[in-house]
Amino acid sequence: MRMSRYFLPVLKEDPAEAAIVSHRLMLRAGMIKQSSAGIYSWLPMGFKVLRKIEDIVHEEQQKAGHMPMLMPTIQSADLWRESGRYDDYGEEMLRIKDRHDRDMLFTPTAEELITDIFRSHVSSYKDLPLTLYQIQWKFRDERRPRFGVMRGREFYMKDGYNFDLTKEDALHAYNRHLVSYLRTYERMGLQAIPMRADSGPIGGDDTHEFLVLADTGESEVFYDSAVTDLTFGDREIDFDDKAQCQSIMEEFTTKYARTDETHDEAVFNEVPEERRRTARGIEVGQIFYFGTKYSDAMNAKVQGPDGKPVAVHMGSHGIGVSRLLGAIIEASHDDKGIIWPEGVTPYHAGIVNLKQGDEEADAACEQLYKELTAAGLEPLYDDRKERAGGKFATMDLIGLPWRITVGPRGLKNGVVELTSRKTGESTEMTPAEAVARVKDIYAGA
Amino acid sequence: MRMSRYFLPVLKEDPAEAAIVSHRLMLRAGMIKQSSAGIYSWLPMGFKVLRKIEDIVHEEQQKAGHMPMLMPTIQSADLWRESGRYDDYGEEMLRIKDRHDRDMLFTPTAEELITDIFRSHVSSYKDLPLTLYQIQWKFRDERRPRFGVMRGREFYMKDGYNFDLTKEDALHAYNRHLVSYLRTYERMGLQAIPMRADSGPIGGDDTHEFLVLADTGESEVFYDSAVTDLTFGDREIDFDDKAQCQSIMEEFTTKYARTDETHDEAVFNEVPEERRRTARGIEVGQIFYFGTKYSDAMNAKVQGPDGKPVAVHMGSHGIGVSRLLGAIIEASHDDKGIIWPEGVTPYHAGIVNLKQGDEEADAACEQLYKELTAAGLEPLYDDRKERAGGKFATMDLIGLPWRITVGPRGLKNGVVELTSRKTGESTEMTPAEAVARVKDIYAGA
Structure with a gap:
């Protein structure tokens, strides 16, 4: 590209509305432009990086055997009533009435719709395991959107969903996601540490958040400094190999690393004092195993090997694609501007x-x-x-x-x-x- | 991909709701699943073709020197009030109130937002010519959505916008789009004929629609059969060469080819009788030159060579990306199923x-x-x-x-x-x- 032909509207002045460095630099480097509160246009340079990050996520998900698809942004409220989340979700859900006065919404996540697709088309355990994912725009009507693309209202997210016959298989899917995420973030030049987390409105017992350490992070985190010495590197992974995925999961999650939501002072104090760290972190992904929560509520069953119906074990797994641009810049900049890692440079x-x-x-x-x-x-x-x-x-x-x-x-x-x-x-x-x-x-x- | 691991839910029976062959075959081949009226999920095989079509559009647009970017799906009503289209657009616009009771909408097209981006960042004729485009989800709340992805409510569209100092430059942008579209469709195995058309709610004098001949087309078309002998092929194009683009535009648009909206019986009758054809066509794209309609309404001016402010000449140019899957299948199938052209096969x-x-x-x-x-x-x-x-x-x-x-x-x-x-x-x-x-x-x- 020749600069004389490029649309790269860099700003000379620091924009007043930007409270954190990534927001400021994305505006100054002509990557984004706010169109409404928490809603952004992606100018050519910003779009180019967004697409590179999207491509890396696609590649790594497909290496792990997960299948890309796409669900619509506008969904009917009916499925959300079936799961009970239509009322639970609160004001963050953007609720819409169409011209025929039907209740619709802009998808904040897609457990209900993917479960509906699954129950419509899959009826036998022989079609399992199955993991589907999409990279699609989501909307959460944050009361106070801020920090640019880090806490926007319209955001681009990878969300994946696994369907398995047993808890053991579903935990393998969980591990597979954890492993593929480690590689995904490293390719972007990021160290994202899996930390034991709280499941929030998705529900479920097992969940890890991936956090990038940065002063501007929204979460307080507590960890054994030994976790920052772990690197994933170029390992050969057989994603069908349960033992291999399990051992990598253990390698990266056994040492103490928790957000404030799950922090346990007593356990933390067992870490040698010189390795105890408190810092702030930016969440760039999260994986969940939630068992049969949605398959029970929405009657997503398959015929098991003995002919009897079994509710499938599920999990969901997200990467904040648009938010990653902010996280990468927070982790990699100096007073002159952005320093792109080679994996994602425009x-x-x-x-x-x-x-x-x-x-x-x-x-x-x-x-x-x-x-x-x-x-x-x-x-x-x-x-x-x-x-x-x-x-x-x-x-x-x-x-x-x-x-x-x-x-x-x-x-x-x-x-x-x-x-x-x-x-x-x-x-x-x-x-x-x-x-x-x-x-x-x-x-x- | 191994079929034993693929999520390809083919249907044995013809689905009752499908009135045309492409809708029927996309459902039967496990490419899409309806989630609400006129709103579809793209299952892995459907998504794969959608992505291939998207990639071809991106490649050809960038060859023509047009720059990819991305605008949000949810936009504020304010800009649409400025252009006067907020009230004009009618019930097809999906109107939304956010949690703070602000008027928002799901973008059906983006002339207003792109003009706002332009006027915020471009102030000199030296930064022209400029053509920006996006491929993004749009929503039109059709009263009676039908024909699957051919007339859905949520659909994927490429929309591009040119900004030029003079009418002559803007007409070159028009020609550049026409030329790049010809190649785009041919790469997908389609013959799409540019036909003189009506500008509808976008406004403007010069406009061509690209139509694929098919019995299930929504438009009646009238043409000189000699237009179907024209092929674009592997021509080397210099998209900066005004004369070359102009001559290709003339080659492909001089012969009679019009939709019923602009059909003129007297002119048609000048075509030798044996070459006069009436048929049906599916619209897969449209290009517009509309001059200063939006730049006047929204005050998008640049400083001209003489230092005086000039309203920029604009046009907009669309390709129906998701609709193309339907159009390709309408044009290429037999009683056993789909016949994918090699350029887009999954x-x-x-x-x-x-x-x-x-x-x-x-x-x-x-x-x-x-x-x-x-x-x-x-x-x-x-x-x-x-x-x-x-x-x-x-x-x-x-x-x-x-x-x-x-x-x-x-x-x-x-x-x-x-x-x-x-x-x-x-x-x-x-x-x-x-x-x-x-x-x-x-x-x-």
């Missing part, structure tokens, strides 16, 4: 032309642009007639991990400069070396 | 094992599955213990363009059978040849 490298209009500099930039594109990468070329300082400030603000700076002086010596956004370190090298270096960096990502 | 080839459990047949199927997958293709392997007739009927119903049939008898002679869904023609060949053949077929797609 463009792989920026090209800054120090002297637009200089024949050699223009040609060198075009060549870099062409070669990076040919390598399957997406460069963002700042080809505007602006002074270098302004171009650097924009690049730092929008946070691409790598910048190639091209100017007449360097080109006289046959070199350009490759700069890391994270460390600020610059290295001179030939344009060909810069291309090779950037290709190498992303080859593993 | 899986590239089906593998039917005639004798599940037979050691050699199972091994040959696994090998085919492995090799097709390694080639970057997605096979659907029917590995269920079912009789061959049932497997064939399912494959015909879901309509994958190619089927590889594997049985012990053929394998004795070292062959499998490759069958075209469209022609029914079968050819025996070695498994390696079948893989090479299928790879070849999709290499060009």
Whole structure:
């Protein structure tokens, strides 16, 4: 993409309405624009990152054997009456009457609808196990939306639902989700720690929240510092292997890590004192096993191996896709702007032309642009007639991990400069070396 | 994907509620399930095709230089009051009150919101031309939703908006959209004919609808049969080249082709009689140039080259993404089921094992599955213990363009059978040849 053609409305001033850094930076970097309280448009740069995060979630869910589908945003109130949640949900549910005066709502979650789909089409234990998921817009009519996309009203969420014959199978589905989530977050450059949590309005006994440590987090968390040493890395996972998934679940959840809702001072005090930590965390996902809560209420049964009807064991599993943009920025920025992890960066490298209009500099930039594109990468070329300082400030603000700076002086010596956004370190090298270096960096990502 | 693990709830019986073939086949092939009147869930197979169509639209729009973004589904009524459409829109608009009793609505289209984004961020003619688009869920509260996804209430639409300094530039944007749409539909195996149309509630003088000829179409159309001989093919397009886009626009719109709304008997009668056709058509897209209608109403001006403020010239351009699934099926099916064009098929080839459990047949199927997958293709392997007739009927119903049939008898002679869904023609060949053949077929797609 060439900056001269891009719609990237960066703001020079800090917007007054933004109380936290991710909100401020997303507005300043021209990623989002508020359209109503807690409701945002995603401008091209914001949409590009949103889509990258969505793609990672899709890939990891499908590796785990879960099937993508899509449920509508507007649903009938009837199913929600069947489960009893229509009245329970309170004012956060956006209730709607259609032209025929029927009660509808904007889906805040989809346990009821997916259970209805299941009971309509699945009648035998032979069709189990089954895990379906979607990435779809949700709405929760927060009384006081704030923090940009972190606590918006309309938000993009991955929600997955497993259907299993036994509790044991459903707990395997739970573990499968936990494992796939660990990898998902790491690919985005995030450490998200699974913490024992409270089930809230979804219901159920077993639940973990995934939290990213950040000062601006909404939850107080308590943990054994040893959990932050755990990394998932490139493990080969067989998602059908119950023992393997179980052992990874245990590895990542045995050490103390809880939100304030489930915090237990006595158990926490068993952690060696030097490893006890209190911090704040941003919730970026949650997994639940809730047994037969919905299948009982909505009569979702299959014929078991002995011919008798069995209520299926279920769980639901969410990732806050739009919220993740905020969480990633909270975890990765400095006073100049965003620092995108390579896994989710909107463009792989920026090209800054120090002297637009200089024949050699223009040609060198075009060549870099062409070669990076040919390598399957997406460069963002700042080809505007602006002074270098302004171009650097924009690049730092929008946070691409790598910048190639091209100017007449360097080109006289046959070199350009490759700069890391994270460390600020610059290295001179030939344009060909810069291309090779950037290709190498992303080859593993 | 292995059928034994797939969620593909095919129906044996014709559903009573389906009045047209695409609706019937989408229900029978387990692609969609109605959740309320005119509102559908997209089951895994339906979602997969929806996503393929969405991807094609994204690719072709970006080739044309248009920038993807995303606007929210729930919008404030205020902007719609500013344009005057809040009252005009009537009962098809889904109106909502949030918890603070503010008037909101579910977006049926987004001229107002995009114009607001534009006027907030763009102030100079130097930032033009600009074309932004989104693919987002829309809602129109049809009084009598019918025909499945063809006239649903919640539907997925690509809507794009151009902002230009002059009428001439805006007409180039119009032509660019026309050209990119021609290629988009052809990639989906559709002939969609641009026809002079009526602008309806969007407003404006210049507008073409894209129509797919089909007996079940909602519009009566009149055309010179010579328009159906035009094909877009693999032309190299420079979307910045005004003359090239203009000449393609003329090539595809000069011959008589109109909907009943703009039909002119006198002009039609100038077409040689043997080429005059009357038929029915399904609308799958529409492009508009409406000048300064919204920029005047909403004060969207830029500073022109002479320093004076100029209201921008705009147009909007839509593709009915979810509706396209219905249109493709209406145009491509037989009495056994769907016949997917190769560009949008959910899986590239089906593998039917005639004798599940037979050691050699199972091994040959696994090998085919492995090799097709390694080639970057997605096979659907029917590995269920079912009789061959049932497997064939399912494959015909879901309509994958190619089927590889594997049985012990053929394998004795070292062959499998490759069958075209469209022609029914079968050819025996070695498994390696079948893989090479299928790879070849999709290499060009």
